Amino acid sequence: METLVLTLDLIGTFAFALSGATLGVRRRLDIFGVLxxxxxxxxxxxxxxxxxIGATPVAAISDWRYPATTLxxxxxxxxxxxxxxxxxxxxxxxxxxxxxxxxVAGTQKALDYGIAxxxxxxLGMLTGIGGGIARDVLMARVPLVLQAELYAIAALAGAAVVALGYWLNLPALPCALAGAGLCFGLRVMAMHYxxxxxxxxxxxxDEPPTPDGPAR
Known part of the structure; x- marks a missing residue:
């Protein structure tokens, strides 16, 4: 189980790192800014x-594989x-x-730490949306989670599959793959349609309300 969580975490880290770096290149950041x-x-x-969940020190700074992957x-x-x-x-x-x-990796790790x-x-949903929020805030734009098509909902759906599989004592790997597939499929379909x-x-x-009442 630990290997499964680590593998999903590292692949997800690489994918999110690519998204952040690609946006940085588009915004004409130098190499330090992109990294x-x-x-x-x-x-x-x-x-x-x-x-x-109390998993400290956090993996991103205690395990060299995470910063190496982003690099x-x-x-x-x-x-x-x-x-x-x-x-x-x-x-x-x-x-x-x-x-x-x-x-799915965030959900599984939270389950491993005894979270209901x-x-x-x-927490799995939070794990999924946190990186995108940080990326967008650093680039001074409205985070995708607040305006994009089925962003947090897609993450929650995928996380729910893993949590439900755990509750039903189903094998972890098929549940993780099903959850990831559902989340990715929902997100891509929402983007397309x-x-x-x-x-x-x-x-x-469109004027904001004044302290004494609504805008006039």
Missing amino acids: VLSFAAAVAGGMTRDVL VAGIVTFFWAPLIERIDYPVRLFDAMGLALFA PPMAAA GWHLPIALQGNN
Whole structure:
């Protein structure tokens, strides 16, 4: 089980690192900036999860394989960005891969630390969305999780499959693969078809309310 979690975590780390580095190259950051963004996108979610479940020191700084993985992804993206850009929507595609893998790995690690299945699924979702939030905040843009098509919902769905499989005493590997496949499939389909949660209707006046009442 430990090997399964580590494998999913490292693959997810590489995918999220690629998404962060690709965005950094697009924003014309230097190589240091690209590597910082790659690292932040890859480890923020996992670090948050580890702190919450008491897995300290967190894996991202206690295990050399995590920073090494982000370093490799960042360097590959920096020097071979034109090849990566040939993929349709590379940032969102790598982001979807990292989201799926982190959601199931985060859930499984939370379960291994004795967290109840419902909360383990919530922590899996948090693991998945944390890196994307850190990446987008550093780039001064609204995080995808707050505006994209079925982002956190897709992560929660994948995490729920792992948590339900654990509750039913089903084999961990098939549940993890099914959860990752569901999350990735939902995210890609939502991107393709524009599926999203309802958005509030705007009023006739977009001015913010004043301290004494609504805008006039």
